[in-house]
Amino acid sequence: MWLIGFSVLTVMLESIPSINAKYSTLIHGLEWFFTIAFTLEYALRIWLVRRPSRYIFSFYGVVDLLSCLPTYLALLDPTHSSFAVIRVLRLLRMFRVMKMVHHIRGANTLMRGLRSAAPKITVFFTSVLLLSIVAGTIIYFIESGVEDTKFTSIPISVYYAIVSITTVGYGDITAVTALGKIFTTLLILTGYAIIAVPTGIVTSEMINAHKQDETTDACPSCGVHGHLIDAKFCRRCGEKLD
Amino acid sequence: MWLIGFSVLTVMLESIPSINAKYSTLIHGLEWFFTIAFTLEYALRIWLVRRPSRYIFSFYGVVDLLSCLPTYLALLDPTHSSFAVIRVLRLLRMFRVMKMVHHIRGANTLMRGLRSAAPKITVFFTSVLLLSIVAGTIIYFIESGVEDTKFTSIPISVYYAIVSITTVGYGDITAVTALGKIFTTLLILTGYAIIAVPTGIVTSEMINAHKQDETTDACPSCGVHGHLIDAKFCRRCGEKLD
């Protein structure tokens, strides 16, 4: 549905001050058009779905509701007194983008792939986090003595360690002392080695997933499944496979 | 053809102000030399090819035409009145570089590999984009309250989110608030996990492509395996394969 894409684009453009000032009326109009369209869709779904209560409290039901509600709520407060609240509501409309997940074919396959590697990736992430905390503490100790240092606290140093390990490297905080630079170098090389681990995890999961595609039905006599594609006899009981 | 390489180099050097001012005449001369050479090539191709119309409207035909046309068009307007137009034309000559794709052996193999993984990669990209839009909105909400923030609109925040997820990290825009930094950290770690996915996709495609070149069967009489897929007789003992 291109409608979702356009509505998200409208909210994005509205957030740019110069564009909002110029095309204020047009954006306002479009906003109402999208809101009404989504409200209709939401109403239709509730009406048509067999079990409305189950839809309403499902993930997509909540997303659909959040897609249209904010505009109405903004209407309730025409004096724009509670600016902060409205800003949040406006941004909530951005979550319409999650409705698009519906429409991407193959996204489920990808999600399944990620989910099968999830426990390994979680372990990996916790390790990276622990490593970053230790590394951040060390670099904080090294760098915090310098005047006008940007390593003002441990959390910021941990943030620096994570940005370095993941090879992002914004450059807003950088080591100034010689020792700090040497330590950063070691840290980066560690991160460089570590990047191979999650890649390897996902790749080997994917190759295994491929192999499972070669398996066919279960044996009609003993029920064992997971035969290779060219299998003609059950590998457990020797019965012929159809 | 080194000619293409040199002509592209000439256009690149011409764009550097200091060099253009110094060697203006030489560059101009070279430019005309290349243009005439490409024109000759283009004329010869049209003359020699059996179906000229098909060549002219093919991708490479258009590229070849764009390689020589801009210089002539610049001649039509000797008073340099329409500066903007000429600049575009000059840059169009850079597309000569695409003529080099012809001459790279093996590029086709690479393209085929990429194309076979294309649908999966498209799904993946759309997911990254959706994730960036959601993340950009959240970080915009977190950071936009600060004075002199660089997160002036949602599109810029989405740009920041993409730059962070992909581990590019220019550093022209960075989170200032503590919450923004924590969220960025989470975002980067997600991006770090996600980098493994396209790598895994392409790698498993490549390994499968390799595998399809061999059968998984051994010869029933001599036990040799690893026969090619179209093999009908065992390459060791000559026995017929089933």
Add this chain to the structure above:
Amino acid sequence: MWLIGFSVLTVMLESIPSINAKYSTLIHGLEWFFTIAFTLEYALRIWLVRRPSRYIFSFYGVVDLLSCLPTYLALLDPTHSSFAVIRVLRLLRMFRVMKMVHHIRGANTLMRGLRSAAPKITVFFTSVLLLSIVAGTIIYFIESGVEDTKFTSIPISVYYAIVSITTVGYGDITAVTALGKIFTTLLILTGYAIIAVPTGIVTSEMINAHKQDETTDACPSCGVHGHLIDAKFCRRCGEKLD
């Protein structure tokens, strides 16, 4: 143990000046609470473990001791005269985070995977380091002639080379001259090629580890191989496998 997580969080927050000034008493109290808890744990372990001396000098024994000792030592010097020493002691408490390694399930599996690829990765790192030293020297030679250059010495240039090869790219030091930029480009592309090597090493190690889950035997009567580990009959001819 969430206790460890909270205690690490407390030390981190204490390092932020603004928070430390505000909640000084609360943080102090929490600090003593955690220290006493860890001391009790340490005492209990020594009391309960059969061979206390072996525990005390083990890795985790030292970590446990360092978790509680610093706070007591800080008490010995109430006048805060030796500020530098106390700062180190305070940071030592951060190593409590290493106690969490105990509690991550699967971390051992990950470590074993990394360790099996360790000799290859070591070779790889030494190569990257040598390459960086050579590249750093060249870029130092190219860039050091410029006024106000940031490439003030070879070690800094090597740091720049490593930051570039690993695609971190802080941007605190960047090439200014044209030649320096061309060389940096070459260096980055090399680094880009090199990132594939450790990834490939770990991935192939992981895939090989997976493969050991399949039998390496072929059927004795028809020669088909690649049977699954639980196979008892050949999937082609139905013959019993031994």
Add this chain to the structure above:
Amino acid sequence: MWLIGFSVLTVMLESIPSINAKYSTLIHGLEWFFTIAFTLEYALRIWLVRRPSRYIFSFYGVVDLLSCLPTYLALLDPTHSSFAVIRVLRLLRMFRVMKMVHHIRGANTLMRGLRSAAPKITVFFTSVLLLSIVAGTIIYFIESGVEDTKFTSIPISVYYAIVSITTVGYGDITAVTALGKIFTTLLILTGYAIIAVPTGIVTSEMINAHKQDETTDACPSCGVHGHLIDAKFCRRCGEKLD
């Protein structure tokens, strides 16, 4: 040889102005010590090797010569008149580091792996370069109209494109216009997809290399395969393998 490591360290430290000023005499002394050691090694090798001329003109022969020559040449010109020449000579000593390649076990295996994937990687690099040239031209066209732009010429824009595609992202040059940012985003995502390709190439090469370590033959009498390369008898039935 730790000697090489220390000598390289000495040259590196000498390049730091503050250290050079302080320990000038010590560094000078060490320099002469290393030079004499390397000269002795070089002389011994020529004396002991059967075919000296072949050694002298080999890669390592030239490296060994360059390791000791610069210090002597610097002696010839005690007035330090030709400063530029001496600086080059001094840096040449850094190439001593290449002597260490001798001593890294397993480096040859790594090099062989890289070399087998070399033609594919070359094709890949040329493609990245062509893509960068096209992308650099487009971004130059988009950004060069802005006042005080950093995209002053096409080569610099190509440099920016390469830095973006490879996810290095120094941040010394960044897009300012909205269109430039959108285009950069597309470029980065392309680069993100492309990083998977060389990784995939090397990984599949490595997995294939692993496979080649096993014979491709099955035992002619019992059909067991996967014999090690040095196997002379079937490990299952004892039949002689051919």
